[in-house]
Amino acid sequence: RVLRQFAEIAQTRSDAPMAERCLHEAATLKQNLAEHAWDGHWWLRAFFDNGAPLGSAADTECRLDSLPQSWSVLSGAGDPQRNQEALRGVEQLLVKPEAGLIELFDPPFDKTEHDPGYIRGYAPGVRENGGQYTHAAVWAAMAVAALGQGTKAWSWLNLLNPVAHTDTPEKAAIYQTEPYVLAGDVYARSPYTGRGGWTWYTGSAGWMYQGILESLLGLKLEVDQLSFTPCWPETWASFQVHYRYRETVYHITIFPHEQAVTQVRVDQTEQAEPRLHLLDDRREHWVEFRCPKSLPPPLG
DSSP states (O other): OHHHHHHHHHHHTTOHHHHHHHHHHHHHHHHHHHHHSBOSSSBOOEEOTTSOEESOTTOSSSOEEHHHHHHHHHTSOSOHHHHHHHHHHHHHHTEETTTTEEOSEESOOSSOSSOOOGGGGSOTTBTTBTSEEHHHHHHHHHHHHHTTOHHHHHHHHHHHOGGGGSSSHHHHHHHOSOSSSOOSEEOOSTTSTTOEESOSOHHHHHHHHHIIIIIISOEEEETTEEEEOOOOOTTOSOEEEEEEETTEEEEEEEEEESSSSOEEEETTEEOSSSSEEOOOOSSEEEEEEEEESOOOOSOO
């Protein structure tokens, strides 16, 4: 994904050789991943210096890691059918609805003969060592959204919502952190399963905000043009976004419809294009987007 993005930057700077090099390396990496990083049901996490795989079904610790499964989708580098199977593995082995968390990997490191680095310094089930590392949990929900599975993506993100961990005295006693900020991690092993840690952690909060706004609500801003490709939950009839562009406020209502093309109306006037052209005229505007209920996956 980074190589492809740098290719676009190089093209805008008329650096064709650099753009071609980035695209060539991206294609080579994608081929090597397909040949060497697929473990039969999910993607490997990494390789140790001696060539031993990490994140393999043959391992006794860290058999399945969520990171490569999510980024196989988000990067566009993975085969779509493999990606679907890999995320099914995440759902079956790492998503824990009863505990309200999504583990980074399982089982955690404890006695493995290969040294994975500082991550093993945490107790099993804490933070990166097999707990919920919220960065990665958000990425998993974003990946599901990219596959067009809106209801599942919203349910996964709802597991991370601190309010859902503190809406009863019993839950709050387990969570033991604030209900109004996102926890950077949640413990996944008894006797501390469900306890939050490292709140006020802006990295996770930033990804959560981006995941909701861009991956699920589908908002996309390109300079002064706004568009929506929502990942709809089955029960939603519409939603609203109040968007401030400099000193101008746009009140936007997004509806699903059965047609394949997005329709836009601004102040009761139909627009010729499926996007909103933002204008800073210091007035209020009322906008309607009518977006397709189902769209093909945007990555791949």
